[in-house]
Structures are given as C-alpha cells and as structure tokens.
Amino acid sequence: MGIRTVRGDIRPDQLGRTDYHEHLLMRSPVLVGDELDDLECSAEETEQLRDAGIDALVELTPWGCGRDPDGVAMIAQRTGVTIVLATGVHREAHYDRDHWIRKIAPEDLTERFVADITTGCASNGGSPDDSDVLAGVIKVGAGYWSISDFERRALRAAAAAHQRTGAPIVCHLELGTAAWEVVELLTGAGVAAERIALAHADRNPDPLLHADLAGEGVYLGYDGAGRTKYWPDSVLVDCLLDVAERGGSERILLGGDVARRSSFRAYGGLPGMRYLPGTFVPRVARAGGDELVETILVANPARFLAFALG
Structure with a gap:
C-alpha cells in the first residue's frame, strides 16, 4: 500500500501532517474574478502553509477547472510539500453548457x-x-x-475507476447535503465506504449524522474553518469533538479549501491557507488534545489516501 503523489509514490508513514483539501491552480465560471492562476503566488501560499506546520496537501482541482498537473508538480518541487493530485469531475455548476466534458461518453470518463x-x-x-x-x-x-444526471455519470465513472485502480474518492457535498445519497450511489456501484470521503460534511454541522456516517466507515471532510459567514469556528470544533467522542475520530479529515485568490495571502487576500494549521488546529488541540490532532492530521489521511499501487 502506498500513496501516489505528483513527485512519485511514497509510503503512508512518509506523508506527515496533511491538509486533505486545497486548490492551488484553479478557475471556474462559479469563481469569476477569483481565479488561482499565478504559479508564483500559489507557490508562495504553499510555503506559508508549510511554514505553519503542514507537510502534505491534496490538490482537489478536477478536470475543466484549470487543473495544471505540471504546475502543481513544480510547486511541490519548489516548496518541498508533498502533494496528491486529483483526477475527476466537479459538480455540474462548474461547467458551461458547451463544455467538452459534457460530450464525453460515460465509459470514456472512466478510461x-x-x-x-x-x-x-x-x-x-x-x-x-x-x-x-x-x-x-x-x-x-x-x-x-x-445529484444531476451529469453528476451521477461522473460518480459512476469514479466508482468504475476506483474498482480498477483502488484510488480513493472524495465527493464535494454542496453545503453538506445529500451525504447518504452519495454514499449509497457509490457503495451500490461497488465502492467500500472506507474509500469515500465527503468534502464539506461540516457545512451541515450535525454530529449525529456525522457519527452515523463515520460508523459506516465513511470519512468526513471538515474544511470550513474561517468561514464565519456560516458560523464561528467554535461550532465546528464542538461538532468535531462530539463526533470524536461518539467514536468517529478515525474518520475525520481536516482541510482548508481556501480556493480563491481573494482568500490567499499571496494574492493579497485573507485568511490564507495557513489559517487552518495556524488558527483552527490549535483550537482543536486545546479542546481535544494533541492525540486527537495527530489522528486527524496524520493517521487518517495516510490511511485514506493509501491504495495498492500498480
């Protein structure tokens, strides 16, 4: 079992403290004027994340959203941060009506x-x-x-690709909704629950729901820290601790999902990718202890991202 990164395969124990959800180079019709399109600035932002205590990140920009494999690999080389790159397709809203992705046959998506x-x-x-x-x-x-027909097609293609490769699947949930529906679709297509992570689970900070999902083996993506337009970070910390106390600590992943130039310090914005390790993680440590932080930042992503490499 290993983890496939943009600079080669590594052992799970080499991963380190991991931010499971970021975007370094990205553009989309949903984010007009907020593009991440400057490699130098994105590299600088990644250095800030590294200096705040993160060793690795998962770059979850899929097809058609400005994904730049070579650019991300250059950032990894320059900063020393271990980066796992995504393949895949985002939710339908990110693609114009005439986008090339809409024209691909389902079996070709899988390929x-x-x-x-x-x-x-x-x-x-x-x-x-x-x-x-x-x-x-x-x-x-x-x-x-x-879950639109477009999204169902992508989910099924992801399930088929997982069965052929073993690679884990991360699914964006809009405001944390349709969690069980996504899980049922993927597991019904042959994906084990422990190979699924639900991004933005914390946008619906319901500890009972999260504990039930974790009990089935599903990973929970907590990637909404610093978004006080929804609620203060205290709501997320309390939810996380409640889920951990209900037995879900081994299924929680932490990410920043900063994703916008207006939020990257290197582009002149706030709070920056370093907010997660610099501000949010210390609050989790104070409330839940260093062992919990080690579990969710190191052990959990290493377990989730590992698969049998061919």
Whole structure:
C-alpha cells in the first residue's frame, strides 16, 4: 500500500501532517474574478502553509477547472510539500453548457480517470499522457440536495475507476447535503465506504449524522474553518469533538479549501491557507488534545489516501 503523489509514490508513514483539501491552480465560471492562476503566488501560499506546520496537501482541482498537473508538480518541487493530485469531475455548476466534458461518453470518463492515475494526466481538454504527473485521488461532486444526471455519470465513472485502480474518492457535498445519497450511489456501484470521503460534511454541522456516517466507515471532510459567514469556528470544533467522542475520530479529515485568490495571502487576500494549521488546529488541540490532532492530521489521511499501487 502506498500513496501516489505528483513527485512519485511514497509510503503512508512518509506523508506527515496533511491538509486533505486545497486548490492551488484553479478557475471556474462559479469563481469569476477569483481565479488561482499565478504559479508564483500559489507557490508562495504553499510555503506559508508549510511554514505553519503542514507537510502534505491534496490538490482537489478536477478536470475543466484549470487543473495544471505540471504546475502543481513544480510547486511541490519548489516548496518541498508533498502533494496528491486529483483526477475527476466537479459538480455540474462548474461547467458551461458547451463544455467538452459534457460530450464525453460515460465509459470514456472512466478510461480517462484510470489513465490519469496509472499512466499520466491529461491537460484541460487534452488527450491522456499530456503529462507524466500521476493523480492519486478521484474527485466528484453533487449539488445542493440534488445529484444531476451529469453528476451521477461522473460518480459512476469514479466508482468504475476506483474498482480498477483502488484510488480513493472524495465527493464535494454542496453545503453538506445529500451525504447518504452519495454514499449509497457509490457503495451500490461497488465502492467500500472506507474509500469515500465527503468534502464539506461540516457545512451541515450535525454530529449525529456525522457519527452515523463515520460508523459506516465513511470519512468526513471538515474544511470550513474561517468561514464565519456560516458560523464561528467554535461550532465546528464542538461538532468535531462530539463526533470524536461518539467514536468517529478515525474518520475525520481536516482541510482548508481556501480556493480563491481573494482568500490567499499571496494574492493579497485573507485568511490564507495557513489559517487552518495556524488558527483552527490549535483550537482543536486545546479542546481535544494533541492525540486527537495527530489522528486527524496524520493517521487518517495516510490511511485514506493509501491504495495498492500498480
């Protein structure tokens, strides 16, 4: 078992403290004017994250959203941060009506996901093997209390690619909704629950729901720290601790998902990627102890991201 990174495969025990959800180079119709399109600035932001105590991150930008495998690999090389890259397709809102992704047959989606993981990543709209950088996780998404036909097609393709590669799957939940529906779709297509992580589970800070999901083996993505337009961080800390006390500590992942130039310090914004390790994680440590932090920042991502590498 190993973890596939943009600079080669590593052992799980080499991963370190991991931010499971970030975007370094990204653009989308949903984020007009907030693009992450400057490699130098994104590298500087990654250095700030590193200096705040993070060793590794998962770059969850999927196809058609400005994903840049070679650019991300350059950032990893420059900063020394271990980076796992995603293949996959986001929720439907990120793609214009005439986007090339909408024209791909379902079986071709699967083939492209597999190729990204096993032989080399394709660029946006390009053919497989445009880059020798490999992906190590599959990213998909669902809308607010909805899973469109477009999204179902991507979820099924992700499940098929997982069965052929073993790579784990991260699914975006819009505001934390449709969690069970996504899990049921993926498990019904042959994906074990412990190979699924639900991004933005904490946008619905319901500890009973989270504990039930964790009890089934599903990983919970807590990636909303610093978003006080929803609620203060205290709500997330309390929810996380409640879930941990109910037996879910081994299924919690932490990420920043800062994702916007207006939120990156290197682009002139706030609070920056360093907010997660610099501000939020110390609050979790004070409330739940260093052992809990070690579990959710080190042990859990290492376990989730590992698969049998071919």
